[in-house]
Amino acid sequence: MPKFVSIKDVAKLAGVSCATVSRVINKADTVKAEKRIKVEEVIKKLKFKPNLMARQLAKGKSNIIALVIPRYEGIFYSYYGLEIIRGIGTICDSIKMDILLHITEPKNILNLSSVGGIIFAEVFKERHQLEEALNLEIPAVVMNNLIQDLEVTCVAIDNKQGAIDAVNYLFDLGHKDIAYISGGFVTQAAKDRTQGFFSAFKAKKIPVKEEFVLHGDYSRRSARGAAEKILSLKHKPTAIFVASDDMAQEVISVIIENGLRVPGNISVIGFDDNPVSIYGSVPLTTIRQPLMEMAQIAVRELDLLMKGEAKVSKFSLPTKLIIRDSCRALSA
Numbered sequence: 001m002p003k004f005v006s007i008k009d010v011a012k013l014a015g016v017s018c019a020t021v022s023r024v025i026n027k028a029d030t031v032k033a034e035k036r037i038k039v040e041e042v043i044k045k046l047k048f049k050p051n052l053m054a055r056q057l058a059k060g061k062s063n064i065i066a067l068v069i070p071r072y073e074g075i076f077y078s079y080y081g082l083e084i085i086r087g088i089g090t091i092c093d094s095i096k097m098d099i100l101l102h103i104t105e106p107k108n109i110l111n112l113s114s115v116g117g118i119i120f121a122e123v124f125k126e127r128h129q130l131e132e133a134l135n136l137e138i139p140a141v142v143m144n145n146l147i148q149d150l151e152v153t154c155v156a157i158d159n160k161q162g163a164i165d166a167v168n169y170l171f172d173l174g175h176k177d178i179a180y181i182s183g184g185f186v187t188q189a190a191k192d193r194t195q196g197f198f199s200a201f202k203a204k205k206i207p208v209k210e211e212f213v214l215h216g217d218y219s220r221r222s223a224r225g226a227a228e229k230i231l232s233l234k235h236k237p238t239a240i241f242v243a244s245d246d247m248a249q250e251v252i253s254v255i256i257e258n259g260l261r262v263p264g265n266i267s268v269i270g271f272d273d274n275p276v277s278i279y280g281s282v283p284l285t286t287i288r289q290p291l292m293e294m295a296q297i298a299v300r301e302l303d304l305l306m307k308g309e310a311k312v313s314k315f316s317l318p319t320k321l322i323i324r325d326s327c328r329a330l331s332a
Helices: 007-014 018-025 033-046 052-058 079-094 127-135 159-172 188-204 220-231 245-257 275-279 291-306
Strands: 064-070 098-104 117-120 140-143 153-157 178-182 213-215 239-242 267-269 286-288 314-317 320-322
Touching: 007 018, 007 033, 018 033, 064 079, 064 291, 079 098, 079 291, 117 127, 117 291, 127 140, 140 291, 153 159, 153 188, 153 291, 159 188, 159 239, 159 267, 159 286, 159 320, 178 188, 178 220, 213 220, 220 239, 220 245, 239 245, 245 267, 245 275, 291 314
Parallel strands: 064 098, 064 117, 117 140, 140 153, 153 314, 178 213, 178 239, 239 267
Antiparallel strands: 286 320
């Protein structure tokens, strides 16, 4: 069976970028004559046949977009993942765009030949996939991560300020012994929430107790382990800030299982504003992040980029404190 020849093969042999090959194929007048001749010679030598969808892409005619979501444990059960899929799907349906959903891992190579644009729901270890799309001049938007060193539109949430608001709310209620259970160190959102926690303490000149800071991975399992460690301490915190609502609900379960009350003995505040948290054993005070708005802006900006009507932009959306029943003021 003959070897499939890709645009990458042509670019490599011709000593040019994939974007240059694409421009030659589509007869763009921005390619220097010397490079054009070289690319045409290689195309003829390799008997390369351009993909029809790729040509439509280069001419801006494809209305198919890819939604790329990094694979992680419980992705189809996470509030973030489901809300992003729902939000982008709803908006794309309203403007007659089709979606290809990619649940990807860092080692994966994305098939970009049939899409007119890409939305990355997050980027950490998959950065090379984003760079490949940009090198191919495919319109792309990144969500939940402000990438400053690449010319790409980003729509993120101000996770740091959200965390600061959560801790300041507990300070206002009279709490100083505040524990924190993070979402780990992989995503920008998780790192920003941790930075916000420490920044709030620093601004108040209140020391953070090392034993009160534990790191999870957004899973309920990690939240349970962290909560059990906190409750085993001789000197327990009066409040716990947890990096997600799902984890916070598990923390509340552990507290109740140990014969304590929320917020009677320990106050708990989460992050997300997952609607499920309203109906738990204790309605959860939390930080609302505008996931639907983030999805709307991402699709709108990608649509404009695909039409050539927008420039690269960086968006940072504000969060909002939602007060319910899981936190109480300490008596004077």
